[in-house]
Amino acid sequence: MIDLRSDTFTRPGQAMRAVMATAIVGDDVFQEDPTIKELEEEVAGITGFESALYMPSGTMANQIAINLHTRPGDSVLIEAESHVFIYEAGAGPALSGIQFDCVGSADFTQWTAVAEASFRVDSLHSAPTSLIVVENTHNRHGGRVFPVSGLDRIRAFRRDRTGVALHCDGARIWNAAVALGQPVSGLLSGFDSASVCFSKGLGAPVGSALCGSREFIGRARKVRKRWGGGMRQAGIVAAGALYALRHHRERIVEDHQRGLMLGKLFRELCAEFPDQALDAKTPNPQTNMVYLQVRPELADPMVQSLAEAGVLVLPTGGGWIRAVTHLDIPADAMPKVASAFLTCIKEVSGFV
Ligand SMILES: Cc1ncc(COP(=O)(O)O)c(C=O)c1O
Structure with a gap:
């Protein structure tokens, strides 16, 4: 996971x-x-x-x-x-x-x-x-x-x-x-x-x-x-x-780099799937907390489908989904995260 x-x-x-x-x-x-x-x-x-x-x-x-x-x-x-x-x-x-x-x-x-x-x-x-x-x-x-x-x-x-x-x-x-x-x-x-x-x-x-x-x-x-x-x-x-x-203080810079990757991914999802992905709160995240807003009715299925793909994220209300990078998220996890988001957004698209 x-x-x-x-x-x-x-x-x-x-x-x-x-x-x-x-x-x-x-x-x-x-x-x-x-x-x-x-x-x-x-x-x-x-x-x-x-x-x-x-x-x-x-x-x-x-x-x-x-x-x-x-x-x-x-x-x-x-x-x-x-x-x-x-x-x-x-x-x-x-x-x-x-x-x-x-x-x-x-x-x-x-x-x-x-x-x-x-x-x-x-x-x-x-x-x-x-x-x-x-x-x-x-x-x-x-x-x-x-x-x-x-x-x-x-x-x-x-x-x-x-x-x-x-x-x-x-x-x-x-x-x-x-x-x-x-x-x-x-x-x-x-x-x-x-x-x-x-x-x-x-x-x-x-x-x-x-x-x-x-x-x-x-x-x-x-x-x-x-x-x-x-x-x-x-x-x-x-x-x-x-x-x-x-x-662990100096290595936080790595979390921020991965936060930027997530920000880019979320921007791309908003551009490619405008009916499903509505907004990225911080398109260029400064630190490690990154949010994606999907249509509110898609948030729970999206979180569920991501979990089935091995990626846990947190719904925070209003269709927002939060992803936070940290010490236990290595760089090589990021391609898996990107492909899970892509697959899952396509999967829940059927619900629109
Ligand atoms: C900004 C902020 N302040 C305070 C806290 C509270 O910390 P704790 O969970 O240790 O009570 C949190 C927890 O996530 C937080 O995000």
Whole structure:
């Protein structure tokens, strides 16, 4: 099976398993796990924050950031297709009592300008904006890198306002850094906090980190404990994350090359089968997440038929099908992917 559903489907290879098996561990709730400490220090250095905290998941890292930057009754300004809003099971309102102000933008590059207009100042009647969340790279926007000009603008916007924090959902910040050829720390400078994931493009089995000031991370440790995320000898899994951080960041460029191949394939399908394939969200993908839109009634048969041909993809609604390249998708898998898509689109054409 060629599994393109997500970059979370990677499995640890032998070298990663070997370092995990021999990791030195301790009780991390007592802050006595040397492997976790090593990981947290390395992550803080790479991201440019004072401190970092190992987390069981990206969702927990994002939600603890929201909890610490806001008070119940506040608004969080966020892009309408963001993971934090769409895929985190309503955690923002449920756990922190915030409301989301979701700002869509047809052209993702214009998001910052549109978002500024939705900012809510504090008044007797308002739910003031106390946090702005930016997702980089952006999952449902086809792995797009948040434009640097937009980042500059949002950083300046935040600087001019007191009591507003800026958080980056950087689950795939590694991909953004590779795509732009810039250091991760540069993309996160001016942010108050960031979540980064080891279990996506880096290919580790478990974990994320929340990054911020020393004081912020001290408070995050308390909330993580309160929410049941304190882990004991988790150095075993942190060792996999550390290995991934050291060995798998640069190779992400290969995932992006394969993403470009998929983008070309999807463009060709749209041109050749206009009645079936309607759109490619990112005709020239910048990173590893690529989408094809087929006629909505064809999405399920297409996914099914691709699975029968040995290629797994993910339907994400509205006829969109997502394919994500990663560590376990070698270059020689790409011709098989191309021929499976071609065969399957012809097969489902009969349903139109
Ligand atoms: C952009 C983004 N942020 C956050 C997450 C959450 O990560 P986790 O699944 O570890 O909770 C994901 C997961 O796919 C994601 O794509």
